[in-house]
Amino acid sequence: MRAMEELLLDGNAAAGLLAQIFVPDVTSALARCVHCQASAALGAVALYQGAGSVLRCRNCEGVLLRVVSAPDRTYIELTGIRCLELPLA
Amino acid sequence: MSDRIISRGFLGRRRDAGPPGRVPPGQYVTPDFPVLSAGPTPRTPLDRWTFEVRGNVMRPQRWSWAEFQALPRDEVKADIHCVTKWSKLDTQWRGVSLDFLLETVEAKGEFVVAFCDGGYTTNLPLADVVGGKAWVVDEYGGSPLDAEHGGPARLLVPHLYFWKSAKWVRGLEITMDDQPGFWEEAGYHNRGDPWKEERYRGD
Amino acid sequence: MPSSAPARRIEWRAARVIETRDETPHARTLVLDVPEWPGHHAGQHVDVRLTAEDGYQAERSYSIASAPSSRYLELTIERLDDGEVSPYLADVVQPGDVFELRGPIGGYFIWLPQLRRPLALIAGGSGIVPLMAMLRLRAMLDDAPSAHLLYSVRSPEDVIYGAEIERLAASDARLSVACTFTRRHAPDWNGYTRRIDRMMLEEAIPALGESPLIYVCGPTSMVELAATELVAIGHPPAAIRTERFGPSGTNGNR
Numbered sequence: 247m248r249a250m251e252e253l254l255l256d257g258n259a260a261a262g263l264l265a266q267i268f269v270p271d272v273t274s275a276l277a278r279c280v281h282c283q284a285s286a287a288l289g290a291v292a293l294y295q296g297a298g299s300v301l302r303c304r305n306c307e308g309v310l311l312r313v314v315s316a317p318d319r320t321y322i323e324l325t326g327i328r329c330l331e332l333p334l335a
Numbered sequence: 336m337s338d339r340i341i342s343r344g345f346l347g348r349r350r351d352a353g354p355p356g357r358v359p360p361g362q363y364v365t366p367d368f369p370v371l372s373a374g375p376t377p378r379t380p381l382d383r384w385t386f387e388v389r390g391n392v393m394r395p396q397r398w399s400w401a402e403f404q405a406l407p408r409d410e411v412k413a414d415i416h417c418v419t420k421w422s423k424l425d426t427q428w429r430g431v432s433l434d435f436l437l438e439t440v441e442a443k444g445e446f447v448v449a450f451c452d453g454g455y456t457t458n459l460p461l462a463d464v465v466g467g468k469a470w471v472v473d474e475y476g477g478s479p480l481d482a483e484h485g486g487p488a489r490l491l492v493p494h495l496y497f498w499k500s501a502k503w504v505r506g507l508e509i510t511m512d513d514q515p516g517f518w519e520e521a522g523y524h525n526r527g528d529p530w531k532e533e534r535y536r537g538d
Numbered sequence: 539m540p541s542s543a544p545a546r547r548i549e550w551r552a553a554r555v556i557e558t559r560d561e562t563p564h565a566r567t568l569v570l571d572v573p574e575w576p577g578h579h580a581g582q583h584v585d586v587r588l589t590a591e592d593g594y595q596a597e598r599s600y601s602i603a604s605a606p607s608s609r610y611l612e613l614t615i616e617r618l619d620d621g622e623v624s625p626y627l628a629d630v631v632q633p634g635d636v637f638e639l640r641g642p643i644g645g646y647f648i649w650l651p652q653l654r655r656p657l658a659l660i661a662g663g664s665g666i667v668p669l670m671a672m673l674r675l676r677a678m679l680d681d682a683p684s685a686h687l688l689y690s691v692r693s694p695e696d697v698i699y700g701a702e703i704e705r706l707a708a709s710d711a712r713l714s715v716a717c718t719f720t721r722r723h724a725p726d727w728n729g730y731t732r733r734i735d736r737m738m739l740e741e742a743i744p745a746l747g748e749s750p751l752i753y754v755c756g757p758t759s760m761v762e763l764a765a766t767e768l769v770a771i772g773h774p775p776a777a778i779r780t781e782r783f784g785p786s787g788t789n790g791n792r
Contacts, residue, residue, distance in 0.1 A: 254782065321522025350594065
């Protein structure tokens with residue numbers, strides 16, 4: 247049986263979901279982790295699929311972002327990101 | 336809502352609506368047991384594993400794996416319902432009932448927060464975990480519970496959506512106030528009754 | 539995002555299959571007509587959504603194989619035996635069929651012609667798809683930066699776009715291609731026959747001094763290994779872009 251870790255995708259796979267919330271693409275945005283201060287592009291961080299989607303810091307495994315998609319609304323819980331740096335165009 | 340485009344000949348994974356009255360609204364029955372996880376699979380060795388019940392209790396307790404194995408156990412057969420729409424019927428588990436655990440510690444609170452390896456939490460009113468409704472299980476289908484399904488032990492609360500059946504559970508905190516857990520604070524419903532389709536906050 | 543498109547939330551559109559093209563025994567390209575397609579960058583992907591008669595839906599992501607200037611959108615689908623969506627797209631879908639698609643998606647794993655640095659593309663299995671969009675775009679440029687492709691597959695029959703890659707390399711002295719077969723190879727093959735490792739990376743892609751831009755795409759385990767070794771060699775992490783496809787090819791196989 248494959249290890250769970252081998253099934254892991256990265257933030258690229260959450261890009262469509264995130265595009266429902268953010269107008270500019272955020273996978274190229276640098277996110278600073280509130281738990282350990284490490285910075286990484288959201289497209290490169292670890293994506294987990296539980297009841298909802300979870301993006302986690304590769305450095306400390308802390309939660310950066312949680313997304314829950316209801317039929318008529320989307321919840322996004324962002325407290326794991328201290329700061330998001332979005333490149334323009 | 337826009338018109339749906341039906342994909343000619345697309346069937347998807349094996350699923351069906353299930354026997355009438357058996358399956359909550361919006362769910363389909365699957366023969367699989369999908370693995371969903373909010374984080375990496377913890378791997379706590381059994382000689383370091385403990386289970387604790389603490390908080391608003393008269394006699395807080397902590398059990399080692401060996402001590403936990405010696406507690407009285409129930410065989411549980413239950414249907415389980417995931418908020419992502421799959422249901423699995425007649426699943427079989429073995430574990431210790433929360434009635435036993437909460438009586439042992441003489442719980443005095445109103446709510447429970449289950450806490451787990453990896454940091455996951457979920458909250459429940461005490462009323463939802465007593466009266467033969469909840470267990471800490473370490474066996475599934477007659478075998479030790481797989482790590483990817485929450486082993487060595489997980490919470491099992493089958494009458495609520497399965498995110499409440501917290502994987503890799505390490506203890507219960509009994510509280511006087513309700514403390515939304517990992518998914519409850521992120522947009523899922525605080526209680527999660529599948530028969531009322533309480534999937535999301537505000538449903 | 540493409541500069542010609544106004545910033546708005548991407549929506550589901552109906553994509554019509556114009557043509558299908560078998561690439562290998564396990565992979566097929568779908569040529570799609572997508573009305574009002576806003577254009578895309580090389581490396582981006584789309585989300586595909588299928589709906590069964592009873593309303594059940596499944597969604598998966600697929601990298602865009604076609605260059606940005608291509609008239610039709612092309613996706614190359616690798617069939618996963620236990621997949622839910624890929625067998626449908628690889629086997630059932632026929633010209634004339636319609637399914638829902640949204641995109642283009644992604645701004646992290648993209649290559650733009652104005653990035654002048656030497657390009658290193660490292661592909662595992664179907665990870666070649668987004669990198670092929672980059673190579674197809676690069677082939678249309680007058681003054682393209684040098685490019686180096688390292689392509690890891692299990693066996694010769696798994697090579698996607700083989701003839702086209704050979705043709706591109708034959709007509710472009712600044713494109714070099716290395717292949718490695720990890721399970722089976724042709725009897726007369728005298729190239730690499732092992733999984734990607736540090737030594738292979740040092741041989742196949744530009745040295746540190748050339749400051750290459752590196753794109754790695756394929757199964758998660760291969761991407762992790764390659765990215766780790768690239769950093770160990772000394773390539774700055776910011777020069778390495780990764781896209782993980784999960785266990786053996788297509789995104790999000792669940």
